[in-house]
Structures are given as C-alpha cells and as structure tokens.
Amino acid sequence: MHIQLLTEKIPVGISQCALGDPVRYDGGHKLSKVCTQLLSQCLELQPFCPEVAIGLGVPRPPIRLVASDRLRAVGRDDPGIDVTEALEGYADRLVPKAAQLRGFILMQKSPSCGVRTVPHYKADGSMPLAHGAGLFAARLREHFPHLPIEEVGRLNASDIRENFLTRVFAYDAWYRYVDPDPRPARVIEFYTAYKYLLLAHSQPLTRDLGRLLADAGQCEPQQFACEVRGRIMEILAHTASREDRTNALMHSQGHLNEFLNKEERAELTQLIADFQRGLKPLSAVLTMLRHYLPRSPNPFIHSQVLLAAEPAELGLCDFR
Numbered sequence: 095m096h097i098q099l100l101t102e103k104i105p106v107g108i109s110q111c112a113l114g115d116p117v118r119y120d121g122g123h124k125l126s127k128v129c130t131q132l133l134s135q136c137l138e139l140q141p142f143c144p145e146v147a148i149g150l151g152v153p154r155p156p157i158r159l160v161a162s163d164r165l166r167a168v169g170r171d172d173p174g175i176d177v178t179e180a181l182e183g184y185a186d187r188l189v190p191k192a193a194q195l196r197g198f199i200l201m202q203k204s205p206s207c208g209v210r211t212v213p214h215y216k217a218d219g220s221m222p223l224a225h226g227a228g229l230f231a232a233r234l235r236e237h238f239p240h241l242p243i244e245e246v247g248r249l250n251a252s253d254i255r256e257n258f259l260t261r262v263f264a265y266d267a268w269y270r271y272v273d274p275d276p277r278p279a280r281v282i283e284f285y286t287a288y289k290y291l292l293l294a295h296s297q298p299l300t301r302d303l304g305r306l307l308a309d310a311g312q313c314e315p316q317q318f319a320c321e322v323r324g325r326i327m328e329i330l331a332h333t334a335s336r337e338d339r340t341n342a343l344m345h346s347q348g349h350l351n352e353f354l355n356k357e358e359r360a361e362l363t364q365l366i367a368d369f370q371r372g373l374k375p376l377s378a379v380l381t382m383l384r385h386y387l388p389r390s391p392n393p394f395i396h397s398q399v400l401l402a403a404e405p406a407e408l409g410l411c412d413f414r
C-alpha cells in the first residue's frame with residue numbers, strides 16, 4: 095500500500111470565530127492567522143459556531159458551565175437561560191456532516207467549543223470545581239472518539255501543530271484506503287505502511303498493536319478495523335520524541351544498508367547520530383534516506399509513511 099498523504103485539501107471543522115468572523119457573544123472574533131494563513135494551505139476549513147447555530151444571536155448573553163444535576167450551560171448573568179440540550183442537540187444533528195471531516199479545530203476556554211480547560215463552576219456560581227471540555231466539544235468527542243481535535247491556541251506551538259497535522263493526514267488516509275474495504279488484510283496493510291511512523295511516536299504502544307494484529311483472524315472485521323484505527327490515532331497523539339524517531343530512522347537505514355557502500359553507510363549513520371544529538375534536522379535524514387530508497391526493491395520500505403513528506407517539510411510547521 096503506497097499512501098499518498100496529500101491529494102487535495104482535507105476537510106476540517108473549525109470554530110467560526112477563529113476565522114475572524116464576528117460571532118462571539120460580544121460581537122468580536124478570535125482570528126487565528128496560523129489557521130487562516132498556514133493550515134488553510136492544506137486544510138479546507140469549514141466553520142461552525144454552535145452558539146449562533148442554536149439561535150443565540152450576536153451579541154448575546156454570555157454562558158458558562160455549571161455542575162448541578164449534570165453539567166449545564168447556563169447564562170452567566172441570568173441562570174434562567176439554559177442551552178444545555180440545545181448545544182448537545184446541535185452536535186447530534188451535525189453528525190452526518192462531521193462524519194465527512196478529518197479533524198476539528200476548536201476555540202479554547204469557550205463553554206461550547208473549549209476542549210480541555212473550560213471552568214466548570216459550582217452551582218452557586220462561585221469557584222470553579224474543575225476544568226474540562228465545553229458541551230459541544232464533549233458531544234463531538236462522544237460521537238467521534240478517534241477524530242483529531244485540537245484547540246486553536248495550542249496550534250501556535252509548532253510541535254503541537256505538526257502532531258495535529260500528522261493525525262489529520264492519518265485519519266484522512268484511513269478513510270481513503272481502509273474505510274471503503276475494511277477487511278483485516280487491508281487493515282494490516284495500512285498498519286504496515288504506518289509502522290515506522292508509529293514506532294517514532296511510541297514503541298511500547300506500537301508493539302502492543304502488533305500483538306493485536308497477530309490475532310486479526312479472531313475478531314469481527316468491522317470491530318477489528320475500528321479498534322485498530324483507535325489504537326493508531328492514540329499512538330500518533332503521543333509526541334514523537336527524538337529518541338523514538340532516531341530508532342525508527344535506524345530501522346529504515348537497516349533496510350538500505352546492503353545497497354550502500356562503506357562510505358555511504360558511514361555518512362548516513364553519522365547523519366542519524368547528528369539528528370539524535372539535535373545537530374541536524376529530521377528533513378536532512380529523510381532526504382538522504384529517500385535518495386537511497388530507489389536502490390532497494392523491498393516494497394515494505396517503499397511503503398513507509400515515515401519517509402513521505404512530513405508536515406514540517408511541507409512548510410506547515412514554521413510560522414512567524
């Protein structure tokens with residue numbers, strides 16, 4: 095299986111205020127240039143504003159999350175306003191449309207869109223009891239547990255941006271290559287193409303996944319495919335450490351050594367060692383590995399997504 099990571103722009107949902115549209119409760123916006131100028135080069139950003147969609151209008155009374163019988167979205171200044179069911183119902187109605195998306199970028203701290211640090215207040219409105227997801231984000235996660243989701247603000251960090259794009263590319267590739275034909279053989283082909291990239295993100299979890307794949311024949315195909323997709327997305331959510339990346343690059347070199355002369359082998363080994371010590375960029379190693387790739391007739395190494403153009407090389411991770 096030769097997986098092409100980018101064929102056309104990949105559809106990804108985004109909180110509408112991040113595109114600069116004045117849809118916030120106070121009539122303002124939260125434009126993200128990282129999204130509109132950088133990520134838009136490879137992502138087709140589709141805007142959603144849950145609070146406007148449920149008819150709250152602009153401007154509108156601000157809401158916040160309060161823990162009572164359950165977590166509820168109520169008016170900050172008027173507790174009589176309760177849009178809990180409306181927000182969750184909107185997320186439910188969005189399911190057919192969201193099923194076509196390969197990621198979602200959501201605005202941090204919003205009681206609707208926030209993913210991780212939204213305050214959950216006590217019923218009396220005093221101190222926050224905890225922090226967590228907004229109601230729309232939580233419901234979206236329930237419907238699509240493997241969908242890559244990230245907060246707008248966190249995407250300003252290049253390592254988080256790269257990780258998000260890696261997950262979006264993988265999720266999109268799954269839907270193009272496996273979803274139409276989720277037989278175990280196809281699932282294993284996909285895993286095989288991703289194997290060294292997965293190793294670069296987590297060696298122990300990739301080995302666990304390898305053991306699961308060895309039992310492919312025991313499982314119901316749809317359930318098996320869903321389990322593997324979830325594991326792959328979980329592994330890719332781990333940041334690829336320099337050590338794990340080095341290990342994966344050395345595995346790749348192992349497939350090429352027999353086609354290199356002594357000097358070429360030594361030069362490649364030195365380059366990987368320099369990457370490990372932070373002296374050379376990943377792109378330098380990948381360029382050299384790709385240069386030698388045509389010498390090998392081995393389809394396994396040719397299929398490796400690790401050796402495909404990764405987000406940093408596409409110029410999607412450097413932004414000033």
Ligand code: SF4
Binds near residue numbers: 144204206207
């Ligand atoms: S954070 Fe979400 S609900 Fe709030 S304005 Fe932005 S898109 Fe709308």
